[in-house]
Amino acid sequence: MKGALEMKKPLIVANWKMNKTDIWTKKFFSDFLPLTADVQDREIAIAPPFTSLVTAKALTAETEIKLCAQNMHWELEGAYTGEISSKMLDDIGCTYVILGHSERREHFGDTDERVQKKVHAALVSDLVPILCVGEKEFERDSNRTFLVIEKQVRKALDGKKLAHNNSLVIAYEPVWAIGTGKTAKPGQANEVHAFIRELMSHICEKSISTGMRIIYGGSVSPDNIDALMSMDEIDGVLVGASSLDPGKFARIVKFTVE
Numbered sequence: 001m002k003g004a005l006e007m008k009k010p011l012i013v014a015n016w017k018m019n020k021t022d023i024w025t026k027k028f029f030s031d032f033l034p035l036t037a038d039v040q041d042r043e044i045a046i047a048p049p050f051t052s053l054v055t056a057k058a059l060t061a062e063t064e065i066k067l068c069a070q071n072m073h074w075e076l077e078g079a080y081t082g083e084i085s086s087k088m089l090d091d092i093g094c095t096y097v098i099l100g101h102s103e104r105r106e107h108f109g110d111t112d113e114r115v116q117k118k119v120h121a122a123l124v125s126d127l128v129p130i131l132c133v134g135e136k137e138f139e140r141d142s143n144r145t146f147l148v149i150e151k152q153v154r155k156a157l158d159g160k161k162l163a164h165n166n167s168l169v170i171a172y173e174p175v176w177a178i179g180t181g182k183t184a185k186p187g188q189a190n191e192v193h194a195f196i197r198e199l200m201s202h203i204c205e206k207s208i209s210t211g212m213r214i215i216y217g218g219s220v221s222p223d224n225i226d227a228l229m230s231m232d233e234i235d236g237v238l239v240g241a242s243s244l245d246p247g248k249f250a251r252i253v254k255f256t257v258e
């Protein structure tokens with residue numbers, strides 16, 4: 001995170017994945033909101049399961065907290081049993097949608113082509129895609145991290161122009177760090193973020209690549225957040241397991257830069 005000169009607020013996103021029920025969502029906010037009531041200089045987004053989006057929206061109506069979906073289909077409507085579209089997410093007040101998460105790439109057939117269709121669909125709606133990219137452990141071990149990231153980013157954005165620096169967030173999530181307790185070292189993550197920003201400067205206008213937020217995900221916790229957010233190129237975090245505990249997530253939101 002760059003210093004006071006930087007206008008962009010750090011973005012802290014909770015990804016609850018397929019966890020918790022609606023009653024739990026109510027309990028989460030009754031604990032979490034008082035803990036973060038004084039937070040102003042950072043943006044918080046919560047991605048509950050689809051079944052709790054409406055509840056989360058109602059409970060955060062008086063706050064600046066943004067709503068985020070965990071996935072969507074690329075069509076606006078139609079015969080796609082079990083799917084949710086950008087139109088539906090817009091309608092209930094979502095700001096962000098996570099696309100291309102490695103768990104979806106791994107278990108639900110989200111290929112680069114599908115991720116591209118979803119990113120394009122989000123960009124023409126009012127949703128801001130949080131595009132997840134990241135290498136697997138064997139790819140890092142064989143020095144292919146940058147190649148993998150470049151392919152994922154280029155493919156997802158191919159054929160689409162970004163309008164401004166808030167129209168896309170990129171989440172660097174090394175697959176080997178997700179849910180494993182093995183966080184990338186802050187310097188390792190920073191290096192990849194810098195690579196993504198440089199890559200983006202070739203894909204879109206420089207002012208957009210400089211101003212856009214590139215966030216880190218993978219075993220983020222209260223123990224490593226301060227060191228991660230002290231890195232110049234890390235503009236926020238995408239948090240899985242630690243976002244399910246209101247106290248831990250509030251601590252992450254209230255990081256201090258070393």
Ligand code: PGA
Nearest residue numbers: 178179218219239240241
């Ligand atoms: P984790 O998940 O924090 O549990 O590693 C991060 C993510 O998958 O976005």
